[in-house]
Amino acid sequence: MPMWKRRSLPRTFAPEECLGAMPMAKEGSMPRTESERAMIERFAKRYELARSDVLLEIERAACGCDYGATSWTTLDEARAVAGIMALAPGKRLLEVGAGSGWPGLFLAQSTGCDVALIDLPLSGLKAARERASADRVPGACWIAVADGSAMPFPDRWFDAVFHSDVLCCLPEKLAVLKACRRAIRAGGRMVFSVIFISPGLSAAEHERAMASGPPFIEFGTPYETMLRAAGWRVTSQADLTAEYLATVNRVLDREKDCASEIEELLGADEAAQMRTRRHAAVAALEDGLLRRELFGAVPIGEDD
Numbered sequence: 001m002p003m004w005k006r007r008s009l010p011r012t013f014a015p016e017e018c019l020g021a022m023p024m025a026k027e028g029s030m031p032r033t034e035s036e037r038a039m040i041e042r043f044a045k046r047y048e049l050a051r052s053d054v055l056l057e058i059e060r061a062a063c064g065c066d067y068g069a070t071s072w073t074t075l076d077e078a079r080a081v082a083g084i085m086a087l088a089p090g091k092r093l094l095e096v097g098a099g100s101g102w103p104g105l106f107l108a109q110s111t112g113c114d115v116a117l118i119d120l121p122l123s124g125l126k127a128a129r130e131r132a133s134a135d136r137v138p139g140a141c142w143i144a145v146a147d148g149s150a151m152p153f154p155d156r157w158f159d160a161v162f163h164s165d166v167l168c169c170l171p172e173k174l175a176v177l178k179a180c181r182r183a184i185r186a187g188g189r190m191v192f193s194v195i196f197i198s199p200g201l202s203a204a205e206h207e208r209a210m211a212s213g214p215p216f217i218e219f220g221t222p223y224e225t226m227l228r229a230a231g232w233r234v235t236s237q238a239d240l241t242a243e244y245l246a247t248v249n250r251v252l253d254r255e256k257d258c259a260s261e262i263e264e265l266l267g268a269d270e271a272a273q274m275r276t277r278r279h280a281a282v283a284a285l286e287d288g289l290l291r292r293e294l295f296g297a298v299p300i301g302e303d304d
Ligand SMILES: C[S@@+](CC[C@H](N)C(=O)[O-])C[C@H]1O[C@@H](n2cnc3c(N)ncnc32)[C@H](O)[C@@H]1O
Pocket: 040, 043, 068, 069, 070, 071, 072, 073, 096, 097, 098, 099, 100, 101, 102, 103, 118, 119, 120, 121, 124, 146, 147, 148, 149, 164, 165, 166, 169, 170
């Protein structure tokens, strides 16, 4: 029976059951573009390396975690998110774009809530599954390869939905926000961080911001408007730009100290490209071209 048709889902899925090939179609059977496939491939490679000593050391120094994170969510931010979403044993959390389990598994571990993790690269979810079992995450844990716009769960099944810097990594932002809306129960809450281009820039500044941010940073509609169109009411919006800049600088500092290990791991070209991207992000942040915010939202019509 397809997973989404079951009345109750099993406590964990074996990788053969739940992890599989990346779904080629998004909601409405939209094919993936070349640039989406390239982005997913980049994340997949990154998660394969996630448990290398040098990357974990940098992650600990910069973000305070060691899950193989690829977002800019720090330990302090994850703790704050747990509070905003009132996570507790018996509550069900969905993390979209969960990568190798940060911060979804940490939230499950520290609050006792149940957690479902979805993403597209198999390598990240396999690492998440190993971490969940090594940590003996106390609640139920479901892990599935799935697109954020077409999720394999019953509607209104989750008390909380979270995603960290995911919407700036995919083109179909509205479709994902709508799918999150279908997933949340009445009275539930969604929290997410997103990096975006500051409003009111010149064409040249906009171009620079695009080149220094995540792969799908551009958005046609402001997030507040997009959220409303997807059936969400914004309840909080916190500016995390300064923290983002401080985190990128901490990463750069540690990467400088570990330059030879990083080159050995990634190869000289990729290590140099990564350094260039990070410096471009710092410069764009210092010039006010990029922002990172944490949104809180509740479903319209059910919590109003
Ligand atoms: C910045 S990473 C965040 C990963 C993890 N949560 C973390 O904090 O380290 C963004 C994630 O979004 C995932 N992603 C991109 N497009 C997606 C989609 N259509 N559906 C689900 N996940 C997607 C990527 O594969 C990537 O793992």
